[in-house]
Amino acid sequence: MARSAIVVGAGTSGSIVTRRLVDAGYDVTLIEAGGYDTNPAIHEPSRAGELWHAAEDWDYYTVPQEHAAGRRLHLPRGKVTGGSHALNAMIWVRCAAADFDGWESAGATGWGWSEVLPVYEAIENDLLPVTDDYPLVPIQQSIIDAAGEEGLAHNPDYNGGTLDGVSQEQVTMRGGRRVNTWMAYVRPVEDASNLRIVTDAEVHSVIVEDGVAVGVRLTSVAEPVEASELRADEVILAAGALGSPAILLRSGIGPREDLEALGIDVVRDAPAVGANLHDHLLSPVIFTTARPVGAPEPGVSVTQTHLFWRSRDDLAEPDTQPIHFSVPMWGELEPRPGVHGPGDGFSLMAGLVTPHSRGALRLSGPAVEDPLLIDLAALEDDRDVAALAASVRQARRIGARPALAAEWGATEAYPGPDVPDAEVEDWVRRTAVTYHHQVGTCRMGSDPDAVVDPRLRVNGIAGLRVIDASVMPTITTGNTNAPAAVIGERGALFVLEDAG
Template identity: 60%
Template sequence: MGSKSVIVVGAGSAGAVVARRLVDAGAHVTLFEAGSEDTNPAIHDLSRMGELWHSKDDWDYHTVPMAGAANKPMHLPRGKVLGGSHALNATIWVRCAPQDYDDWAKDCGEQWAWKNVLPIYKDIENFSGGASKFHGTEGLVPVDNDYELDEIQQSIIDAAVQSGIEFNPDYNGEQLDGVSKEQINVVGGERINTWKAYLKPVRERLEIITDAEVHSVILESGTVVGVRYQKGGQLQELRADEVVLSAGALGSPQILLRSGIGPAAELQAVGIEPLHELDQVGKNLHDHLLAPVIAETTTRDIPAPRTGVSVSQSHMFSRSRADLDRPDTQPIFFAVPMYSPGMEPIEGTAFTLHSGIVTPHSRGEITLSGPGLEDQVNIDLNALDDPRDLEAFVYSMKQCRAMVQQDALAQDWGAREVYPGNEVKSDEQLGEYIRNNVVTYHHQVGTCRMGTDAQAVVDPQLRVRGLAGLRVIDASIMPKITTGNTNAPAILIGEMGAKFLVADLGL
């Protein structure tokens, strides 16, 4: 039997992992990436992260205007480059709550339970704090917890503690709750993503086709046999024994829908012939959301960002209600002002305590407007549609506002809240402020949901239901979003999916 050929679509957090594991197992791998090489210096220097939004390395997606977000659209940056969104993000390493995985396992099998994914996480990481029952040091992904905090970031942590929040030295340890220094994927001031850590060292062992956007998969008699892709303005085809979609929670469902895999009536309505009915493709879209508390410093200036150092170094996990079994809020703290669209800039230096929710109840969807790559995609997070989301958000915003009042910020930096501002007092006013200024935490998931029920898009081994030769391996498979940043879980999903596929291919 000859080597199996596999096409992997997307060189992001999960796709790079899948491609590497397949190469190691002896498969013939062709990797498609819609973007280019990661030559932009801003990718490698975390202090320049803001330059990447709206750049050529960003898909630059926008949602439709959303009622829950004051009828405004929201910018959703996504990586269009080798490295994917892990080339654009803040590289924060969060494994999230053990209960997240145990919830998945109830429906999708014990392999997804926390006790079984923790050893995989340990195998993935090279933790600066040394090996322990929670951490590994032999993995390909560097996790740094030893860098020096900027003074303003230390003051933010101190202010959280002064306001009654416990300091947690390791949120990837015993528990998530508390205020913590972020653990990040950085070595010597340089961002390390899975493209660099997994794939770049073996790039001679696979074929990588950049600047090539996959339009659809080729479906013949219930089996996927290849992909159609556009490169240099030409639509071309490539065939393989197996196709893996790792194009992310916004990309993978679009490819399925353009392939005629999805809700039949919706596809027909936009001129696509339905070939395989799967009603939930593109549904169950959800995301973590943020809204800023921005304070100016009146007695001393915050130094400018340093090369190779992120403007975010601390965050916090908290429960908005005592009866919750895990945190539902995760504010993230920045040494610079993070203005929402339409905000007037502050003249002096300022910092941002970005209040945030990580257990959204609202669900949205992705739909197409036509069959072509140039046809507009409609992305609707349906943000803040469920009233429970706003309740948790208001709680988080109040926590952030209280931090600004503490001595570590108010006295030591002369911190003074500018946004929302003193005139915003009641819960109703706070809710209105949040709706007007809500932004994404860059964690879209759920659009190719994993499950064992008839509505699931993929099964617990991440095979697309009812089809042979096709898997989805990325954050789109999450039935429900994790409690915290989704990059580490996406890498875990890459490792899990690769293991299933290698076993199925008999490699």
């Protein structure tokens, strides 16, 4: 009889795991809390901004962030087939070799760069298209030129071994359309006889009997009061850095004191579940232009370039990764008529990619309807403020270079001339937002406190794995979608190897 598996989450990692297990003959049930990716804005890169706060967004918010002006930060997460890879900018970054070697040296045995690199190469040459073969819109080319005038090298392939410099983004697109792992891995086999796809259904918890995970408790989103149970030989959580720890906590796997306070029976006292939460952060530098930039074009992402830069000379790898948008990313800021011009412009979003701050995710109650208490502890560590502020200052300088100031008539709208460089730290605290890269809440390692071991098995619970970005011990130097794909491939391999 074929082995059976439940995969929770049809995002980047879960879609890959599903395909690999289906191909290996497993009977697979893939559960997705959202619906199918029928929204045209998912597939049209120029419309990605429409997906925030839409039905396809979990629309999470943090608790008030003490060190970020007391603000509650919006955390967009994909609630749809494709997961957050259905909402993001499709940027593919292998990140730094030192990231993975650091994981291994800290106890994530088998996750060094020598093991990871071949997985990247296989993904990029197999099902998922990764390309920078597309024309830059004029403002994006000028941003590259201005960065060169600022003294940054042009890096034609930041995935070639060196991150530093300004680059055209490598993205997962084909013919001007988004391609994610749901589309590339699962859709070709969605009618397979050994695959069942369940959408619009949220997993409340894992069923654990005598220390073994035997299934999940399922709650229909349409009918929250109706729940059912599904059982399988393997249970794999791929619900992301917010969803996977929440399911574990509702299952009674987490810090004993917290669980008992909520009336949740403790299955395993695991203090690290939900801890170690961290994220990349952005802070906006917005310019208006005298020369029209133009509206977003169909089939063209509103971001096409980014750069990696070290805010201090003594750093071994870049700690900042600004991302550049062909539109003014006003967000909660207000364009002032008569001051900020007719509306054309661009944004150089300063970016922090090596955060030292660590937060945590906790439950407010035992039900799926109870909101998650998400605390990034954003900018709690002063080193994060210093690096992000340095990135903001750099973005201001780039925007003032001739390729933008002279050729486009670029004028800084925000922070604006009334904010001197000496006050940029305050600007950062008032404006920092997520880069959409939460990780770490189900940390892997070889120590007893790790949530999962290096083969992604939940410690103390047989038959249960977590395979998604939540297992990252520390965040990667760059966008986390590509590493999440590697985690999916390696996690699926571990399942198959351990099953013999």
